[in-house]
Amino acid sequence: MKLSFAEENYIKTIYQLTDAGKKGVSTNDISASMKLKPASVSDMLRKLGDKGVIDYRKYYGVHITEEGKKYALSTIRKQRLWEVFLVEKLRFSWDEVVDVADELEHIQSTVLIRRLDEYLGFPKFDPHGDPIPDEYGDVRVRPRVSLNEIDLNATGQIVAVKDSSAAFLRYLDKVGAYIGARIKVIEKVEFDGSIEILIDNKKTIFMSKDVAGNILIMV
Amino acid sequence: MKLSFAEENYIKTIYQLTDAGKKGVSTNDISASMKLKPASVSDMLRKLGDKGVIDYRKYYGVHITEEGKKYALSTIRKQRLWEVFLVEKLRFSWDEVVDVADELEHIQSTVLIRRLDEYLGFPKFDPHGDPIPDEYGDVRVRPRVSLNEIDLNATGQIVAVKDSSAAFLRYLDKVGAYIGARIKVIEKVEFDGSIEILIDNKKTIFMSKDVAGNILIMV
DNA sequence: ATTAGGTTTTAGCTATGGCTAAATATTTAT
DNA sequence: ATAAATATTTAGCCATAGCTAAAACCTAAT
Known part of the structure; x- marks a missing residue:
């Protein structure tokens, strides 16, 4: 299954807003974080629920599923590898990279990302110090x-x-x-x-x- | 004015199908080249005409305007710079690059393209031998x-x-x-x-x- | 237990950009 | 010159993804 740009952004945001706690991520939190209206978020949550990437119980916030995590981690991996590229190869400062990386992370090509990873020397952390998940979604926890x-x-x-x-x-x-x-x-x-x-x-x-x-x- | 992904693809295609001859580019040619139905093309041509990037006379094909050329050349520049990147830095073979470059060419960031150009050593031709327009749309004509x-x-x-x-x-x-x-x-x-x-x-x-x-x- | 306030969802609208089927215009062949 | 073939456009539909306004739901305070 392939997620659209918008869906990828949602699932990434939901993953990142997910706390260790068991309460789901609320519509309002997502809306605030993505700068979209709550109504638009509700709509998308229903769709993402249908696709099985989140557990969605109306009025009770969402939980990401294992399936959903895979997509979120894949997008985060792409985003962070591009951030490394922008900073290390193209001399961007670490606060300039966000907007561009947010576009680049949606490029669909497994080969591209694998080659980029190799080209960058398989970095484990992005310029902000955040870990880059590997191809299988595993994250190296920093001591x-x-x-x-x-x-x-x-x-x-x-x-x-x-x-x-x-x-x-x-x-x-x-x-x-x-x-x-x-x-x-x-x-x-x-x-x-x-x-x-x-x-x-x-x-x-x-x-x-x-x-x-x-x-x-x-x- | 900012063109959408789809609009950028159309204007690029129209530019590339434009021949020295004075006959306009036909709806059918565009439709065949982009693998879209003629009806969809007609609709878009009207929109592009309204935006002033093409001259559109119903039933008589389209001519690209000076304004339109600017957009086409900017997109072509991005496409070809990315192709150079993919081939020279990421070891893609020259027939693998097209699909990925077609996605990358739509990333919006003047700074990104300027830095990429610099990083690649200001190449003048892409891996297929096609010239890369400069920032102002000027193309180096190869002897x-x-x-x-x-x-x-x-x-x-x-x-x-x-x-x-x-x-x-x-x-x-x-x-x-x-x-x-x-x-x-x-x-x-x-x-x-x-x-x-x-x-x-x-x-x-x-x-x-x-x-x-x-x-x-x-x- | 009810109500007020905040949150969330639904309903219905918009724009983009595809599609098919039908209508219309142009070109080519008789 | 007209008919047939081809090309193009229009009309109306679909999906995506946003929006506003109104309705429904949850929670906390009285």
């Missing part, structure tokens, strides 16, 4: 380290927290840290283990050894 | 020589004839030569100037000095 353990001037991305208490998350939120944020360690204070980090190249924050120990970084 | 003048084992493409009488063209047609055919000189007979050529790697034909002198080759 995570605590923010305490990484070196001065090292960069990474916040991928998880050890302590997920409301208090801790509220604190992170207040200082501007969040899952997905890009960070760089710009100061390590030896005597108390506290550090200073730069978030998204915009804002610097201090944090204690305790806090840093609870933040997991993907290098 | 043409008479088939008499090229060396044994040299290859080239038939691009024109000096004698365009019906008799001569009918003769060429009969032996299987045509504008666009790839040829290779496989025998040169010194004493009468006749030659033997291989057409499209498929068929060999003999021709007299006279005939060869009236065929123009692009090396």
